Structure formats: structure tokens, C-alpha cells
Amino acid sequence: MDGGLYNGAVTADLIIRGGTVVPMEEDHRWLDGDLVIRDGRVVEIIEGRAEAAPGQRIIDAEGCLVLPGLIQCHVHVVQSLLRHQADGLTLLDWLRRRTLPYEAALDGDGVAAAAELGIAELLTGGTTTVLDFGTTHHHDRVFDAADRLGIRMVSGRTHIDIADEGCPSRLIEDADASLADAESIGGRWHGAAGGRLGYAVAPRFALSCSRHLLEGCAELARRHGWLIHSHAAENRDEVAAVRELTGLGNVEYLDDVGLTGSDVVLAHGVHVSRAEIGTLADSRTRICHCPGANLKLGSGIADVPGLRAAGVVVALGADGPPCNNRLSAFHEMALAATIHALRSGPRALGAWQALAMATRIGARALHLDDVVGTLTPGKAADVVVVSTDDWAMLPGGDPASRLVYGGTAADVRHVLVGGRPLVVDGRLQTAAPADIRSRVGDAWRATRARMAES
Numbered sequence: 001m002d003g004g005l006y007n008g009a010v011t012a013d014l015i016i017r018g019g020t021v022v023p024m025e026e027d028h029r030w031l032d033g034d035l036v037i038r039d040g041r042v043v044e045i046i047e048g049r050a051e052a053a054p055g056q057r058i059i060d061a062e063g064c065l066v067l068p069g070l071i072q073c074h075v076h077v078v079q080s081l082l083r084h085q086a087d088g089l090t091l092l093d094w095l096r097r098r099t100l101p102y103e104a105a106l107d108g109d110g111v112a113a114a115a116e117l118g119i120a121e122l123l124t125g126g127t128t129t130v131l132d133f134g135t136t137h138h139h140d141r142v143f144d145a146a147d148r149l150g151i152r153m154v155s156g157r158t159h160i161d162i163a164d165e166g167c168p169s170r171l172i173e174d175a176d177a178s179l180a181d182a183e184s185i186g187g188r189w190h191g192a193a194g195g196r197l198g199y200a201v202a203p204r205f206a207l208s209c210s211r212h213l214l215e216g217c218a219e220l221a222r223r224h225g226w227l228i229h230s231h232a233a234e235n236r237d238e239v240a241a242v243r244e245l246t247g248l249g250n251v252e253y254l255d256d257v258g259l260t261g262s263d264v265v266l267a268h269g270v271h272v273s274r275a276e277i278g279t280l281a282d283s284r285t286r287i288c289h290c291p292g293a294n295l296k297l298g299s300g301i302a303d304v305p306g307l308r309a310a311g312v313v314v315a316l317g318a319d320g321p322p323c324n325n326r327l328s329a330f331h332e333m334a335l336a337a338t339i340h341a342l343r344s345g346p347r348a349l350g351a352w353q354a355l356a357m358a359t360r361i362g363a364r365a366l367h368l369d370d371v372v373g374t375l376t377p378g379k380a381a382d383v384v385v386v387s388t389d390d391w392a393m394l395p396g397g398d399p400a401s402r403l404v405y406g407g408t409a410a411d412v413r414h415v416l417v418g419g420r421p422l423v424v425d426g427r428l429q430t431a432a433p434a435d436i437r438s439r440v441g442d443a444w445r446a447t448r449a450r451m452a453e454s
């Protein structure tokens with residue numbers, strides 16, 4: 001990087017020079033050369049050296065791997081202040097004893113600090129696009145943080161209208177009032193920041209929402225052309241409770257209320273029947289695989305090879321900071337490319353497939369595949385430059401293997417979104433890290449105090 005040029009300023013005309021470029025198109029080719037970016041878009045990839053125009057910025061990627069920005073289709077940035085404080089629990093206890101009481105204790109500054117922490121971690125770890133799950137109150141503060149820090153984010157406030165065991169009353173709302181609030185927030189933010197921000201309607205999960213609310217979420221989303229984002233079939237007890245309540249499997253019930261379709265992204269899908277896999281495939285419902293969270297909460301291992309074989313679009317995500325406990329796409333890729341060997345053999349889901357789930361397939365899950373997901377001329381220049389200095393990256397070899405099995409978030413050197421350098425030499429450019437640390441400390445102390453009072 002030529003020095004001192006990127007203090008958060010938009011730089012739309014540049015060359016990423018001398019790296020191994022991995023465009024992540026279907027043919028999985030790669031080449032050594034230069035990536036040319038103009039007006040925030042990929043212009044071309046040139047084997048060898050591109051000629052620099054006067055004033056064109058050069059980012060040095062010598063010895064680095066250059067790939068599309070990573071995409072996670074299920075995260076909860078607002079949960080970031082609870083990280084490392086909800087370990088050793090299964091899903092429903094994790095939710096009822098720790099996570100929902102924490103979310104009920106968040107004020108606007110808490111939401112803002114948590115979002116900044118989550119987004120800073122995502123960006124510096126090479127994740128440039130997320131589908132994010134919000135909490136009940138103060139959701140404008142999440143979009144405000146995403147707007148300022150520069151990440152590409154589709155997000156939505158959550159909906160709960162059933163007093164499920166352990167759910168604090170502050171999170172339980174009138175269904176219609178919560179839908180009206182979602183419509184108002186979506187109206188403010190969908191398409192904002194030049195289309196970098198988008199809205200997704202986010203009912204929490206089947207157990208916390210009435211049928212009226214779930215149907216209302218489907219109606220609201222489809223009236224506006226927004227995505228729907230929820231959780232399904234993560235844990236056996238959850239699935240049993242849904243069956244007790246409705247007489248149906250979790251995915252069957254969501255299908256019954258209109259919450260399946262190509263505009264629906266469901267996190268997890270661990271405990272689904274063969275028939276439900278067929279329903280997901282036929283309806284083109286997207287599943288977001290969250291192996292880190294599924295392992296930590298002991299939820300199980302989703303049959304991702306089976307889902308993929310049935311034709312389901314399966315993306316990748318870290319889920320929440322308190323159930324992972326990191327938001328690293330590298331961690332999730334390594335797990336996805338490893339754990340399915342247990343049931344399906346070591347060829348079931350390899351490094352290229354995991355990398356595709358975190359790039360091209362993630363973009364497809366969000367209907368952003370004409371915008372991001374590959375380094376294709378005309379697409380937005382969302383780019384990650386990954387150092388290969390770490391010993392685990394050596395001596396060389398297949399770039400997907402190096403990235404997925406050898407790479408970590410700490411290897412990320414530069415990150416661009418829409419041609420704008422947001423991370424340079426590992427350092428966030430759009431906010432001062434010391435200020436984020438300070439706000440996170442203050443907000444966590446205040447949130448913890450309110451949790452202790454309740």
C-alpha cells in the first residue's frame with residue numbers, strides 16, 4: 001500500500017498488484033496478476049502487470065491471495081457484548097437464561113457499541129457482506145453503525161409476541177405494532193448507502209411467534225420485496241416443542257405459514273426430515289449452515305452434503321458471538337470443510353466448496369449474485385487480500401486449501417467494499433479502534449448492571 005492515502009476516504013480507482021487472484025467463479029481457476037478497480041467496481045483481472053494510470057492508487061498484494069469479500073448469511077452483531085459470558089449451555093437454556101435477558105437489557109448505546117464491535121471484527125476478518133439478525137429495540141443504531149463502518153449489510157429487527165419461558169417482557173410485543181415498526185425501519189434503511197444496506201424481516205423462531213405474527217412477517221416482506229430471515233430446526237428440544245405446539249416439523253410449520261421460498265434464509269436446518277429437505281429444495285428456501293455455533297451448543301451437525309445434493313442453496317455463517325464465540329468466516333469455512341467428513345467421508349465437502357459457500361453461494365442466498373460473490377468485471381469491488389506470511393500458509397499449493405485449512409481472520413491484510421479500502425494493513429479505517437474499545441467497555445458495564453437489576 002502506498003502510504004497514508006486511505007484514511008477512510010473513498011478511493012474508487014486502484015490496482016491490487018501482484019497477488020494470486022482467486023475470482024471464485026464456477027471454474028475455480030486462479031492466476032497471478034493485477035486486479036483493476038474503477039468507480040467501485042471490478043474492471044478486469046490481468047495476468048502479469050496492469051499499466052497504472054496517472055493518480056491511480058496501487059495496493060501491494062505481492063505474496064498474497066486476493067479473493068472476493070467473504071459473505072456470512074447469519075450473524076447477530078447486537079449480541080457482541082455477551083461474548084464469552086454464555087458458555088456451556090444448550091440452545092434453549094442459552095437463549096432463555098443468558099441471551100434474551102441480555103438483549104432485554106440493551107439500550108440504544110449498547111446496541112450501537114455491540115454492532116460496532118461485531119462489524120469491526122467482521123470487516124477486519126475479511127467478511128464484507130452479512131445477513132444480520134437484530135434485537136427488538138433500537139435497530140436503527142445497527143444500521144447507523146453499518147453505514148458508518150462501511151460493511152454491506154442486510155439486517156432486520158426481530159419479532160417476538162409469545163411469552164415463551166424465560167423471555168423478558170420487554171422483548172414481547174404486540175404482533176401488529178412490531179410489524180409496523182419493522183416497516184418503518186425498513187423504509188428508512190432498505191437501499192440506503194447506495195444500496196449497500198438492505199432490510200430483512202426477522203421473526204425470531206417458531207416458538208416465540210404466533211401464527212398471526214409469522215404470517216404477518218411473510219406478508220410484510222413480500223409486499224416490499226424484502227428478504228425473510230429466521231432460525232429453524234437448530235436443536236432437538238426446539239423441534240419437539242414446535243411439534244407439540246403445531247403437530248408439524250419445524251420446516252413443515254414454517255412452510256404452512258408461508259415462511260419458505262427463495263426469499264427466505266433459515267439459519268441451521270440441523271434437524272430436518274427427508275421430506276423437509278424436499279420442501280426446502282422445492283421452495284428454493286436458503287439454509288445458512290452455522291457449524292461453529294452448532295458444535296458449541298451441542299445442537300448437532302446439519303446434513304449439508306444431503307441438502308446440497310437435493311439442490312438447496314446452503315450458505316455459511318458464524319451466528320452470534322455468545323454461541324461461537326467469534327464471527328470469523330475462516331473458522332466456519334474450516335469447520336464446514338472438516339466436520340462433514342465424519343458422516344459423509346472426506347470428499348463430501350472440501351475447501352473449494354466451503355470457500356464457495358462463503359462467497360458465490362452466499363451471494364446467491366441473498367440474491368446479491370449480480371453484485372458481489374465473485375471477482376467478475378462489473379461487480380462491486382468487494383475484495384479481501386490475505387497474507388500468506390503465516391507458517392500454516394506455506395509452502396504453497398491449492399489456494400482454497402491454503403485459505404480454508406491454513407488461513408485465519410488474522411491473516412487478512414486489506415479489505416475493500418465497493419472499491420473503498422475499509423481495512424488497510426489489518427487496521428480498520430472507518431473508526432478508531434480505541435474509541436470502539438472504550439464504547440464497548442462502557443456499554444458492557446452498563447448492560448451488565450441492568451441485567452443484574454432485572
Ligand SMILES: [Zn+2]
Pocket residue numbers: 074075076133231267319320
Ligand atoms: Zn442465530
